[in-house]
Amino acid sequence: MKLKPKQKRILHKACLYSLVLLATAIFFYPIICVILGSFKPEPELISLSPRLLPINWTLANYESVFRMAIRTYFKNSVVMASIVTVFTLALSSYTAYILTRFKVPGGDFFAKMILLLYALPDVIIGIAFYIVLNQIGLLDTYLGLAFAQTVITFPFAIWILRAYFKMIPLELDEAALMDGAGRFRTLILIVIPIALPGIVATGIFTFITSWNEFTLASILISREALRTMPVRIGLLSMTEGAYMGHILAFCTIAMIPVFIFLSIAMRALVKGLTAGAIK
Numbered sequence: 001m002k003l004k005p006k007q008k009r010i011l012h013k014a015c016l017y018s019l020v021l022l023a024t025a026i027f028f029y030p031i032i033c034v035i036l037g038s039f040k041p042e043p044e045l046i047s048l049s050p051r052l053l054p055i056n057w058t059l060a061n062y063e064s065v066f067r068m069a070i071r072t073y074f075k076n077s078v079v080m081a082s083i084v085t086v087f088t089l090a091l092s093s094y095t096a097y098i099l100t101r102f103k104v105p106g107g108d109f110f111a112k113m114i115l116l117l118y119a120l121p122d123v124i125i126g127i128a129f130y131i132v133l134n135q136i137g138l139l140d141t142y143l144g145l146a147f148a149q150t151v152i153t154f155p156f157a158i159w160i161l162r163a164y165f166k167m168i169p170l171e172l173d174e175a176a177l178m179d180g181a182g183r184f185r186t187l188i189l190i191v192i193p194i195a196l197p198g199i200v201a202t203g204i205f206t207f208i209t210s211w212n213e214f215t216l217a218s219i220l221i222s223r224e225a226l227r228t229m230p231v232r233i234g235l236l237s238m239t240e241g242a243y244m245g246h247i248l249a250f251c252t253i254a255m256i257p258v259f260i261f262l263s264i265a266m267r268a269l270v271k272g273l274t275a276g277a278i279k
Helices: 005-037 060-066 070-101 107-118 122-136 142-165 170-178 183-194 196-212 215-220 229-237 244-278
Strands: none
Touching: 005 244, 060 070, 060 244, 070 142, 070 183, 070 196, 070 229, 070 244, 107 142, 122 142, 122 215, 142 196, 142 215, 170 183, 183 196, 196 229, 196 244, 215 229, 229 244
């Protein structure tokens, strides 16, 4: 049976929407299982015939988790992600401005080599940082871990902002300089406000990367009072006799800031990443 053009378009859209819905379901199903599982009592979680929805809803897992000093781990993750985001945005914005506004010898090669750092395994970088931070006395400190995580996020941040800064006409810089503004003032008052969507996108990427980072945090931090959420979840999952409900409650709480952060700044994220991708 030969289909009419209108029927072909409808069939094409139906197939496309079905694929999108299938991909969305595959992506969100594990997350939904984690969230719903955190409200199940332990016997339901280890049952041989598990169900998606809890039979007996309970908050006992969250009550137990809050007795495990989760506020400390949550605070550590928030502080660490915030410090890394500020460091990364400050350094990458200034570096991207230099690479796009000055004729730096080998600037393009330098930018590509920086991006290669992003491809190195965290374990290799973590061991190197362990040796260096131990020698300078910053091992097992907020500042040492923030410095190490900034090295992880810095290359990709430069790559995004460099592409975004290239879209801003140089004539704006020249006009500001003619009016007596210096380079730093031009960057703060002219370039950064125009590039704000790209900077927001970079900040979101940096915050989420730092929030989810596990390898460096587990290598460079040994004090319980400084552990972050991913490290505590990893240690809890490896503890013999640990309750699955407690682990799922930890994971659910750890997802909340990421969802809030993305929901607030999703428009800027999409706009910033799209601009960087086009360039």
